[in-house]
Amino acid sequence: MPNDQWTNTPEIQPNIITPTPRIDPQPRSPILSPRNLFQPKEIDTMRSTKEIQTYLDLEGHKEQTPNRNPTALDVYSHMRFMGKELATVGSRIEVGGYAFIIDNLSEWRHRTGDPTANLPTKPILPKQPANKSSTGEWKRWEVIEKELQEFNSINQQALKSIQKKFPTMLIDMEDPVYGCLPGDLTPRRAYQHMLESLLDERTERSLFIRVQKQMANLDYTPNSVGPKEYMRDLLDLHFKARQLSNAGTIDAATLYTYAIEAFRRCGHDTSTMRKLEDDWYTEERRLQAAHKLEQQTEHAALLQAAQTDPDADPVPPLVLTIKDVMRNFIAYWTKHLARLHQDTPTRNRANMVTAAEVDELRTQIGDLINDQQTLAQAYNAVLQQPPPDIPSVVSTNPSYSPTPQQTAAVQQSAIAFNAQQQQQIAAAVAAALENRSTTSTGNPGRGRGRGRGRGRANNANASTERIQWKCWCYTCGVNLNHNTPDCKNKYKWEGHEDHLTATKDDPQGGNIGRNHLWNRWFDPVTKRGYDSPTSST
16 A cells, blocks of 8 residues: 555554644734724723823922912912923923913013914813724824823822912812812912912002012122023012013013123122123124014015015015023123133132122121110110209208308219219110120221221131021021021011011022022131132132
8 A cells, every 4th residue: 555645544644744833922913903003992901000290390399398378479489480390391392391381471472482472272182083093093192192191290280389389378269178179270370369369559569669679689799600690580580570560560671781780799890891891782782783684684585475476465564673682691791700700810809899798797787786776775774763862952941051061062972973873874885785795706997097907906806717608587688697587687678577487498578689698608808608618619
C-alpha cells in the first residue's frame, strides 16, 4: 500500500505532523473604524479613572494668608496676584492665558495690549457625535471636551483660593445648608461682590489719593538688578489705580515721571542722571516716530490693496496711536542704572542718601520731638504743684507793718522754694531722658563746621554692628525698630489706627514699597543694606 500522507488509515495517522495553532497574546480589533476607536463606554471609563489636575498650587504662599477684615486695596492686591498666576497656567497659548476669568474688559485689553479685544467665553461642548461619525468629528469633540474640563478645574480652584484668602467675604453667597458656593459663580463675579460691600464713592476717591501718594513717594534703592523691583512695585500700585478709575486716572507718562523722580532721589551723580534722562527722551521720540511710520505704511498698503480690488471693504481712516514703551523704559533704565551702581566706587556709595538712611533720620527726628513733648509735660507738672506754706506779707489790718525779721524769713522761704523747684525740674528731666540715654549710643555726627569734630568723636563710640530689617509698620513699611502699634511717626497713613494688627505677610493695605529690604542687614557705617551680617553685597 503506497505511503500517502493524505490518507486517514491507522497505519499512517501517527506519522502525520499536525501544525500547532498560533495563539496571539494580544487580541486585535477586527476593524479600525471611528466607531471602534471612540466607544462611549471606553470614554466614561477613562474619565472616571483620570485624576483631576492641580493647576493652581498656591498652598503656603504668603498671598494666601487668610484675611478676615480686608480693605478694597487688599482685594485688589489678591486680584493682581491671581491674574499673574492664571496668565501662565493651563494649555492656552494666547496672551493672557486664563486671566480673563477675573479681568474686566478694560483690564483684559490692557493685559493683551489690544484695544479692540473681547473677553473670551467659556467653551461650549457640542452634542456627542454618533458612533458612525468620522474621525475628525470625534477629534474636534474630544478637544473641546478637554478645554471645558480644564476651564472648569481652573475656575473651581481659583474660587477656592479666593474663599481661603477672604473666608468671611463670600458667606452671604454660600449655600446655607452645605456651605458651598453656587456652581455658576465665576472668580470675576466673586471679586465684584466683595468690592460692592467695601467701596462707595467717597471711599474710592480716598483710596485713589492714597495709592497716588504711594506711587509718588515710592523709593528706589540702588542695587545690582536696577529698577526692576521698583517698577514691579510701581506697576502693582498702578493696577490698583486702574481699578479705581471712577475716581481718577494715571497715564503712562505720569508713571515715567514718578519713576524718573525716584531715580533722581537715589543719590547717583546729578550730571550722570541728567544725561541718562536726556538720552531716554531721545530714545522715546525715536520709538514713537518708528511706530508712527509703521502705522502709516500699513495704512498705505491697505489703501493700495483696496484700489486694486473693487470688491474690497472700504479702508477706515488712519488713527495714530501712541506706542506703549513701558518695556523699553524698564529695559533702558535697568541696563544703565545697574551699570552705574556697579561702576560707583564703594567709598562713594556710603555718601548716597538711600531710603534706609532717610527712614532712620525720620525716626530720630520723631524721637527728638517725643522727648521734647515729654520734657514740656514734666515741666508743666512741676509748675502746677502747690507752693509750700509761706508767711503772707500782706495783712488785713491796715495799721500792720511787718518787722525786718519777718521780711527776711519770707525771702528765705521764697529762695528755698525756688531751689526745690529747680531740683524737681532737673529730676523730671533726668527721668524723662533715662530710657533714651540707656538705649542710645549717640547719633552719628552729620554736622558741618565747628561741630564736625564732636560728631566724629561720638561716631567713634557708636556701635558699628549691622542691624536686621525685621520690623514692619503699616505707615513706614519695613524698618529697623518698630512695628505698627509702636509707630511714632507724626504723619501716619490714613487708616493706620484701624490696622494695628497689620504685618508684612498681611499688610491690609499698608506700605509695601520697602518689602525688598525684609531680612536684609543695615550697616550704620556705610548706610547700605547687605544680605548677611558679614557679606559685602
